[in-house]
Amino acid sequence: xxxxxxxxxxxxxxxxxxxxxxxxxxxxxxxxxxxxxxxxxxxxxxxxxxxxxxxxxxxxxxxxxxxxxxxxxxxxxxxxxxxxxxxxxxxxxxxxxxxxxxxxxxxxxxxxxxxxxxxxxxxxxxxxxxxxxxxxxx
Numbered sequence: 001x002x003x004x005x006x007x008x009x010x011x012x013x014x015x016x017x018x019x020x021x022x023x024x025x026x027x028x029x030x031x032x033x034x035x036x037x038x039x040x041x042x043x044x045x046x047x048x049x050x051x052x053x054x055x056x057x058x059x060x061x062x063x064x065x066x067x068x069x070x071x072x073x074x075x076x077x078x079x080x081x082x083x084x085x086x087x088x089x090x091x092x093x094x095x096x097x098x099x100x101x102x103x104x105x106x107x108x109x110x111x112x113x114x115x116x117x118x119x120x121x122x123x124x125x126x127x128x129x130x131x132x133x134x135x136x137x138x
Contacts, residue, residue: 048131050138054078054085056124060107060117071114076106086138098132 062078064071076092078085092103102111108125109116118124131137 047134048127050082050086050089050131050136053089053128053131054082056118056127057085057089060124064114082138090136093132093136095132095136098129101132104129104132 057078058080061076062080063069065074065076065078066072067077067079069077076088078088089103092101092106094101098104104120104125106112107116107118107128108120118128
């Protein structure tokens with residue numbers, strides 16, 4: 001094994017150990033019902049907004065996928081600016097085949113160097129899937 005390859009392997013292992021994905025993440029805390037008319041994911045009639053999705057992306061992805069972050073050399077950068085984050089997310093979304101969207105694949109660990117962030121079936125994964133199924137509106 002060349003020393004360059006050993007350094008690359010060590011860098012990947014370090015990245016996995018310190019944090020692109022939080023492997024100890026337990027079940028999501030229950031979401032309080034905001035009551036009728038307040039919108040957001042707590043009101044099933046309101047659908048899922050990008051604000052709901054962005055909160056998931058900021059919480060689960062921004063630690064590594066931010067300018068200057070460990071995964072800053074990727075095209076998926078979360079800044080906390082809703083307009084910029086929406087444009088970034090849309091590059092990974094397929095509204096014609098929601099379940100095949102790269103955003104869902106990456107967050108569930110498929111092709112993601114940081115491992116699973118939100119596995120299929122978790123509330124966060126379902127929120128993002130629903131948002132895409134509803135047309136991935138801003």
